[in-house]
Amino acid sequence: MHNIQHQQKQQQHQQKEQKQQKQQKQQQKQQQKQQKEQKEQHQQKQQKQQKQQQKQQQHQQKEQQHQQKEQKEHE
Structure with missing residues (x-):
């Protein structure tokens, strides 16, 4: 029992992780789009936005690594 x-706990955990990875992929896509736009427009405002997004992404990656570490310890 x-x-x-x-x-079940592990499955929930894995689903959570997959969700996060999906989010990350979407964020990267967005970032690439922004970089492309930046090349076309050369705007400082966009650079600022991008930096913030990178910050968010790094934070997410950190969390993901932490979660993966936890999962390994569970096994």
Whole structure:
């Protein structure tokens, strides 16, 4: 019985991680789009936005690494 609960927990955890990875991919896509726009427009405002997005992305990556580490410890 306990085992099933453990498996369910792990599955939820994995789903959470997949969701995060999906989000990250979307963010990267957005970033590429922004970089392209930046080349075309050379705007400082966009640079600022991009920096903020990179910050967010780094934060997400950090969290993801933390989660993956936790998962390995669970196994």
